[in-house]
Amino acid sequence: MIIAVDGPAASGKGTLSKRLAKHLGYAHLDTGKIYRAVGFSVLASGGDPGDPATAVAAARALTPEALENPDLVEDSVAAAASKAAAIGQVRDLLLAFQRDFAATPPGGAAGAVLDGRDIGTVVCPDAEIKLFVDADVEVRAKRRYKELLDRGEATIYSHVLQDLKDRDDRDRNRSVAPLKPAADSFVLDTSTLDAENAFRAALAYIESGNTGA
Numbered sequence: 001m002i003i004a005v006d007g008p009a010a011s012g013k014g015t016l017s018k019r020l021a022k023h024l025g026y027a028h029l030d031t032g033k034i035y036r037a038v039g040f041s042v043l044a045s046g047g048d049p050g051d052p053a054t055a056v057a058a059a060r061a062l063t064p065e066a067l068e069n070p071d072l073v074e075d076s077v078a079a080a081a082s083k084a085a086a087i088g089q090v091r092d093l094l095l096a097f098q099r100d101f102a103a104t105p106p107g108g109a110a111g112a113v114l115d116g117r118d119i120g121t122v123v124c125p126d127a128e129i130k131l132f133v134d135a136d137v138e139v140r141a142k143r144r145y146k147e148l149l150d151r152g153e154a155t156i157y158s159h160v161l162q163d164l165k166d167r168d169d170r171d172r173n174r175s176v177a178p179l180k181p182a183a184d185s186f187v188l189d190t191s192t193l194d195a196e197n198a199f200r201a202a203l204a205y206i207e208s209g210n211t212g213a
Contacts (some may be wrong), residue, residue, distance in 0.1 A: 001026070001111030002102045002126075003206070004119035007133035007177060008168050010140035010147075012190045012198055016133060017115035019199050020206070024113070029064070031105035031116035031123070034094050036072040037062055039080030049080035052087050059084070064106050095161040098123045117171055120182035129206055132181035132200070135191040137164055 003020060007013040014030060021028035038058045039049050047054040071077065084090050098114060102124050105143040114123065120130035135143075141161035148155045171179035181187055186205045190198045 001128055002124050002144065003113045003129040003131070004124050004127040004180065004182070004185075005113060005131045005133060006117055006120050006181070006185070007113040007115075007131075008117075008135075008137075008140065008171060010144040011133045011135045012143070012193075012195065013115045013131075013133040015195050016131075016188075016190075016198050016202055017113045019114040019195070021204060023199075023203065024111060025109060026111040026113050027064075027101070027107060027109040029098065029101050029114045030067065031114055032099055033067045033207055034062065034073055034097060035081040035085045035090075035178065036077050037066040037069065038084045038090065038094070039082075040069060040072055040077045041066065042075065042084065043080050044048065050083040050086075052089065053086040054094065055087050055090050058096075059090045061073065062094070062097055064101065095123065102127075108212065117179045118177035120185050121180065122177045125182070130185035131202055131205070132183045132185040132187045134187060134189055139161075139191045140164055 003026070005013045005017045005020075015031070018028055020026070040054060041056050041058040041061065042049040045058075049055055060129045098119075102112045102114055116123070120127055120132070129159075138161065141157065141164050144164065145155060145160045148160065168179075186202075188198065188201055188205075193201065
């Protein structure tokens with residue numbers, strides 16, 4: 001069983017995916033972390049994440065365990081990830097990593113939950129369950145703003161809101177794998193839902209057997 005969960009930043013897809021995976025006993029992959037893990041690996045070795053040979057070697061060596069590194073949230077890692085992501089062979093390798101994870105979940109799990117931007121449309125278009133988690137951008141900005149404050153990071157709400165709008169524009173309008181719901185996905189708007197109710201709605205859909213696959 002493969003469950004694909006897509007959606008924009010701060011929509012709640014990460015929290016939902018982790019909870020679904022735990023409830024169902026499935027493996028979980030936050031695909032947004034894989035480029036960061038590659039970038040971190042290159043930086044840790046003293047290399048240049050923009051160098052194709054170095055970045056490709058890091059992508060080849062990537063393991064699911066590397067995604068648990070708490071240092072992946074650092075700004076320097078994000079910058080390194082952006083450089084590595086611009087390398088075509090790195091993207092190809094990480095696409096294969098995601099598909100392998102879905103096809104053969106670690107730990108012998110009976111299924112996998114993958115969350116990202118293009119899981120249902122590109123990475124796992126044949127997934128049995130496809131969810132697209134969305135919310136109004138103002139709601140998402142408030143969530144991200146609170147998250148940053150809770151982490152002790154000084155920030156301004158208007159900047160967080162504009163950043164999300166810019167990211168949405170890039171993600172939805174990029175030429176390769178744009179952010180959009182798969183034709184057979186269940187669109188879950190979490191604008192007025194807390195984490196518990198979002199989980200219940202998603203689980204009810206999954207258990208209904210009303211899938212597009």
